[in-house]
Amino acid sequence: xxxxxxxxxxxxxxxxxxxxxxxxxxxxxxxxxxxxxxxxxxxxxxxxxxxxxxxxxxxxxxxxxxxxxxxxxxxxxxxxxxxxxxxxx
Amino acid sequence: xxxxxxxxxxxxxxxxxxxxxxxxxxxxxxxxxxxxxxxxxxxxxxxxxxxxxxxxxxxxxxxxxxxxxxxxxxxxxxxxxxxxxxxxx
DNA sequence: CGACCTATGTATAAATA
DNA sequence: TTATTTATACATAGGTC
Numbered sequence: 001x002x003x004x005x006x007x008x009x010x011x012x013x014x015x016x017x018x019x020x021x022x023x024x025x026x027x028x029x030x031x032x033x034x035x036x037x038x039x040x041x042x043x044x045x046x047x048x049x050x051x052x053x054x055x056x057x058x059x060x061x062x063x064x065x066x067x068x069x070x071x072x073x074x075x076x077x078x079x080x081x082x083x084x085x086x087x088x089x
Numbered sequence: 090x091x092x093x094x095x096x097x098x099x100x101x102x103x104x105x106x107x108x109x110x111x112x113x114x115x116x117x118x119x120x121x122x123x124x125x126x127x128x129x130x131x132x133x134x135x136x137x138x139x140x141x142x143x144x145x146x147x148x149x150x151x152x153x154x155x156x157x158x159x160x161x162x163x164x165x166x167x168x169x170x171x172x173x174x175x176x177x178x
Numbered sequence: 179c180g181a182c183c184t185a186t187g188t189a190t191a192a193a194t195a
Numbered sequence: 196t197t198a199t200t201t202a203t204a205c206a207t208a209g210g211t212c
Contacts, residue, residue, distance in 0.1 A: 002208025039110035090204035091191025
């Protein structure tokens with residue numbers, strides 16, 4: 001997008017990389033929020049920039065609850081090859 | 090986008106909501122992956138659909154490591170009002 | 179460094195298969 | 196219900212301030 005097309009590979013220029021990070025981070029969080037609202041999904045996003053700063057977003061139930069739900073889900077599916085039994089719609 | 094414009098609010102039609110969820114989930118994960126690669130960011134995304142299915146993405150260091158890093162960061166910042174001391178660039 | 183400006187590349191809403 | 200098509204809305208690369 002934008003004035004030119006770019007390849008999906010690490011941006012070597014530091015300034016450029018940080019500018020792109022700021023722009024895309026905003027876009028990603030916006031999309032995450034939209035998905036949560038439009039589709040009634042429960043989601044969490046954690047982002048650490050290459051300089052170590054943390055940015056995050058979590059839908060209404062909250063980051064802590066989502067992480068716990070994730071861990072619980074992983075725990076339950078341990079050893080399950082086809083976890084599409086009853087949840088698939 | 091698409092043929093028509095939509096408001097960012099819960100999509101009431103179930104079929105529509107699930108179709109939109111599938112499309113946007115894919116788009117969001119793609120954007121997350123691009124951000125991680127382009128900007129050398131470390132990120133994790135956890136998504137639970139309204140039907141309870143789990144989808145996730147984590148950059149190279151892995152979900153577990155990112156969640157731990159997140160919790161550690163939150164722990165360190167407990168009580169810190171302006172955590173932009175040395176990390177801010 | 180963030181805010182704003184556009185030309186252009188992408189994502190995606192609806193329709194269709 | 197999932198895949199493809201197509202018209203549009205949106206995201207964003209590169210620039211400017």
